[in-house]
Amino acid sequence: MHELMTLKQPPTIDPAELVARKDTIVRAVRDILTSVGEDPDRDGLQRTPERISRMYDEILAGYKVDPISLINEAMFDVDYDEMVVVKDIEFFSMCEHHMLPFYGRAHVAYIPTNKVIGLSKIPRIVEMFARRLQVQERMTMQIANILDEVLHPLGVAVVVEAAHLCSMMRGIKKEHARMVTSSMLGCFKDNEKTRNELLHHISSRGETT
Numbered sequence: 775m776h777e778l779m780t781l782k783q784p785p786t787i788d789p790a791e792l793v794a795r796k797d798t799i800v801r802a803v804r805d806i807l808t809s810v811g812e813d814p815d816r817d818g819l820q821r822t823p824e825r826i827s828r829m830y831d832e833i834l835a836g837y838k839v840d841p842i843s844l845i846n847e848a849m850f851d852v853d854y855d856e857m858v859v860v861k862d863i864e865f866f867s868m869c870e871h872h873m874l875p876f877y878g879r880a881h882v883a884y885i886p887t888n889k890v891i892g893l894s895k896i897p898r899i900v901e902m903f904a905r906r907l908q909v910q911e912r913m914t915m916q917i918a919n920i921l922d923e924v925l926h927p928l929g930v931a932v933v934v935e936a937a938h939l940c941s942m943m944r945g946i947k948k949e950h951a952r953m954v955t956s957s958m959l960g961c962f963k964d965n966e967k968t969r970n971e972l973l974h975h976i977s978s979r980g981e982t983t
């Protein structure tokens with residue numbers, strides 16, 4: 775199950791279209807406020823639709839990032855074939871079923887063949903996929919797949935731990951409030967020793983790799 779989709783270019787949106795989209799969000803939020811029994815014109819709420827519209831611009835900014843330029847400028851050739859681990863990458867995302875936040879940490883590892891990516895880019899990749907409407911399982915796979923596609927490493931592993939406000943706030947499925955997902959490709963999937971080494975890295979708090 776390999777989605778080359780992850781490398782698709784985001785569509786270019788002209789500025790007029792962006793303004794129109796903002797207005798649509800403002801109107802929609804006003805409608806929601808009225809529908810839940812609020813007065814959208816009262817003091818505290820007057821500018822709420824506008825604020826939410828601007829906030830979506832930020833927390834859903836991942837749709838506008840071009841993954842190819844994000845990654846291409848940061849790859850370089852290196853003679854290194856040991857495990858690279860970037861752990862405890864904090865992220866905030868939005869569940870696509872309820873449009874409520876889920877947030878936590880992502881741990882990303884790969885074993886290069888001869889290409890590596892600048893370490894600062896891995897959190898940027900996580901952020902690019904987090905700042906969309908997501909399900910945690912898909913986000914985990916997308917991060918793993920894109921690294922697999924561009925680096926052609928011996929293996930990639932992504933582990934994501936997150937708390938989901940849609941479970942926590944609604945008082946149901948509390949046991950799923952904190953969820954762990956993982957995507958293991960290549961040698962992380964095939965080799966138990968490699969996988970265990972990674973899990974050891976992730977669980978050893980405070981130690982850098």
Ligand SMILES: [Zn+2]
Nearest residue numbers: 869871872940
């Ligand atoms: Zn949800």
